[in-house]
Amino acid sequence: xxxxxxxxxxxxxxxxxxxxxxxxxxxxxxxxxxxxxxxxxxxxxxxxxxxxxxxxxxxxxxxxxxxxxxxxxxxxxxxxxxxxxxxxxxxxxxxxxxxxxxxxxxxxxxxxxxxxxxxxxxxxxxxxxxxxxxxxxxxxxxxxxxxxxxxxxxxxxxxxxxxxxxxxxxxxxxxxxxxxxxxxxxxxxxxxxxxxxxxxxxxxxxxxxxxxxxxxxxxxxxxxxxxxxxxxxxxxxxxxxxxxxxxxxxxxxxxxxxxxxxxxxxxxxxxxxxxxxxxxxxxxxxxxxxxxxxxxxxxxxxxxxxxxxxxxxxxxxxxxxxxxxxxxxxxxxxxxxxxxxxxxxxxxxxxxxxxxxxxxxxxxxxxxxxxxxxxxxxxxxxxxxxxxxxxxxxxxxxxxxxxxxxxxxxxxxxxxxxxxxxxxxxxxxxxxxxxxxxxxxxxxxxxxxxxxxxxxxxxxxxxxxxxxxxxxxxxxxxxxxxxxxxxxxxxxxxx
Amino acid sequence: xxxxxxxxxxxxxxxxxxxxxxxxxxxxxxxxxxxxxxxxxxxxxxxxxxxxxxxxxxxxxxxxxxxxxxxxxxxxxxxxxxxxxxxxxxxxxxxxxxxxxxxxxxxxxxxxxxxxxxxxxxxxxxxxxxxxxxxxxxxxxxxxxxxxxxxxxxxxxxxxxxxxxxxxxxxxxxxxxxxxxxxxxxxxxxxxxxxxxxxxxxxxxxxxxxxxxxxxxxxxxxxxxxxxxxxxxxxx
Numbered sequence: 001x002x003x004x005x006x007x008x009x010x011x012x013x014x015x016x017x018x019x020x021x022x023x024x025x026x027x028x029x030x031x032x033x034x035x036x037x038x039x040x041x042x043x044x045x046x047x048x049x050x051x052x053x054x055x056x057x058x059x060x061x062x063x064x065x066x067x068x069x070x071x072x073x074x075x076x077x078x079x080x081x082x083x084x085x086x087x088x089x090x091x092x093x094x095x096x097x098x099x100x101x102x103x104x105x106x107x108x109x110x111x112x113x114x115x116x117x118x119x120x121x122x123x124x125x126x127x128x129x130x131x132x133x134x135x136x137x138x139x140x141x142x143x144x145x146x147x148x149x150x151x152x153x154x155x156x157x158x159x160x161x162x163x164x165x166x167x168x169x170x171x172x173x174x175x176x177x178x179x180x181x182x183x184x185x186x187x188x189x190x191x192x193x194x195x196x197x198x199x200x201x202x203x204x205x206x207x208x209x210x211x212x213x214x215x216x217x218x219x220x221x222x223x224x225x226x227x228x229x230x231x232x233x234x235x236x237x238x239x240x241x242x243x244x245x246x247x248x249x250x251x252x253x254x255x256x257x258x259x260x261x262x263x264x265x266x267x268x269x270x271x272x273x274x275x276x277x278x279x280x281x282x283x284x285x286x287x288x289x290x291x292x293x294x295x296x297x298x299x300x301x302x303x304x305x306x307x308x309x310x311x312x313x314x315x316x317x318x319x320x321x322x323x324x325x326x327x328x329x330x331x332x333x334x335x336x337x338x339x340x341x342x343x344x345x346x347x348x349x350x351x352x353x354x355x356x357x358x359x360x361x362x363x364x365x366x367x368x369x370x371x372x373x374x375x376x377x378x379x380x381x382x383x384x385x386x387x388x389x390x391x392x393x394x395x396x397x398x399x400x401x402x403x404x405x406x407x408x409x410x411x412x413x414x415x416x417x418x419x420x421x422x423x424x425x426x427x428x429x430x431x432x433x434x435x436x437x438x439x440x441x442x443x444x445x446x447x448x449x450x451x452x453x454x455x456x457x458x459x460x461x462x463x464x465x466x467x468x469x470x471x472x473x474x475x476x477x478x479x480x481x482x483x484x485x486x487x488x489x490x491x492x493x494x495x
Numbered sequence: 496x497x498x499x500x501x502x503x504x505x506x507x508x509x510x511x512x513x514x515x516x517x518x519x520x521x522x523x524x525x526x527x528x529x530x531x532x533x534x535x536x537x538x539x540x541x542x543x544x545x546x547x548x549x550x551x552x553x554x555x556x557x558x559x560x561x562x563x564x565x566x567x568x569x570x571x572x573x574x575x576x577x578x579x580x581x582x583x584x585x586x587x588x589x590x591x592x593x594x595x596x597x598x599x600x601x602x603x604x605x606x607x608x609x610x611x612x613x614x615x616x617x618x619x620x621x622x623x624x625x626x627x628x629x630x631x632x633x634x635x636x637x638x639x640x641x642x643x644x645x646x647x648x649x650x651x652x653x654x655x656x657x658x659x660x661x662x663x664x665x666x667x668x669x670x671x672x673x674x675x676x677x678x679x680x681x682x683x684x685x686x687x688x689x690x691x692x693x694x695x696x697x698x699x700x701x702x703x704x705x706x707x708x709x710x711x712x713x714x715x716x717x718x719x720x721x722x723x724x725x726x727x728x729x730x731x
Binding site: 204205206207208209216217219220221223224225227228231234235238 | 628631652685
């Protein structure tokens, strides 16, 4: 019967469930055993497993467990006992064989043999398969029996396993032996080195001498000649050096200078003969290390920077600003910033929209503003303002008045409609239009109307105002004051 | 000093107080990295332990290639035996015997390497130059583990000319001309000798190589004939 549980865990006794029949005592169930035993016996477990006998016994009996059957627990112990009895009987009798008892004996015998290794799949499968049909034991006459299946099997388990082990060991040993022999043979033949782990089939490089004496000798001669030639060249080089030194020593000083000059000229020409780098050309350094190799290939004096690359852009200024880079491979890569200064990188539109009001052109005339030319202030702020009242002369001035440039410089909006220069120039000095109408006193003119005396000198005494002529007094020239703003455009006075 | 089985004394970082070569610990003729690789290798541990000059020949006989390190910095047996020689510091006679014996060319190569490392400049030239006539083939293991064919005279030429051979930075050797100027050496006579003169006289191009009067091979295969005076003069 298929086990209700698929696990190999030992079965715990059934829980008490109220209302359900309780497991009864084993003593009361003895008379039922013989009947139910046969139903419960399942397919025998495999002959050899790695599980110890107890576990196997349990496992073997797992398939026979019916959790809901209260008698299961009692049966297990009884069954084992009965099987043991049967085996003992069979061994003693030696003649009496039934198919059923054969099965049982098998299951018992494998529980006896320990430690044998066979697959566990049989075991699991045995639990899953339904119990085979059990036959009633029948007596077979002696001449009709097939011998050799019964007791021998009990002993065969161990023997078979031992045999297999021995066989396997032998095979492994022989393999190792083979390998060692092969290695030794290879070494003896000289093909493999002392501890060379890789077996090389053929030593491609053959170092036997005397294969072809003439050729070898000729090769040697060639080498020897080369060596001699090398030596001679070295000697010659040294000789030349010495000669040169001697010669220069014998020249007079002027001749030496002349020669040096020549050499330097030649050098300079060479340097200038090379082309110039174009605008924003990628810089290639000729490299410090492989000079010998380069010289060997004749690349010693090539002109790196003067040469143009075929793929390169000829005129980088025609490209958009973003693409004007030295190395075009870096185009579009992250991290490439060509920051110039804040003003050029700024993308804000400062003050452009400030002066604009609502749309004034295509609008019904009823909605047109009153004044033309866009006053700076609108609405209640459009009222004309008077001049700013200043503190009278002699009044104590605050700290702001002592700041360089004269302190407070607020100037009201010009009312002639012209865009005030004040908006453009961020300098502290007043606009030149103002300047020219005034005398060049130190205090800047505050307002355009001439109610006050032009010179707002700080000296309290009024007497001095008459003789005020600061022109000869100025230590510094006045020409610096002409360009107050950074705006260097020519200023044309309206009046 | 008694023969030491292992090179522990020489490889000790704390200091060395034995006989020195070129005023330094002989093991320091090889670089530290290379030295460590050698000492960690199986060949050194197994084969180079407790050998003396005689048993070293047995190891050298099994050598099949020369080289420095290959693969993942694995040292060649050639290099391991070099370190062993540096530890043993055999006498001059023994080294020259190694060099001049004709049976095992790899042992000769080993001895040549040792000579280049340890002898003084004059002796290096006088000892190694006769070997330039020996054109036996050698197998050289390259850095990537492959093999290359080279010749003994080529190997010795590299020893005399190059700065770095077989994973070792060689001590700087003054050029021959300087030694000639000082007077310690004579001008080098190439084994080609007379043939060279003929060539110069004829002023022909080098493609025609004559197997001249001196050209017959010696009794040992691979040696060019050179004057006996050279040999007797140089083998001290």
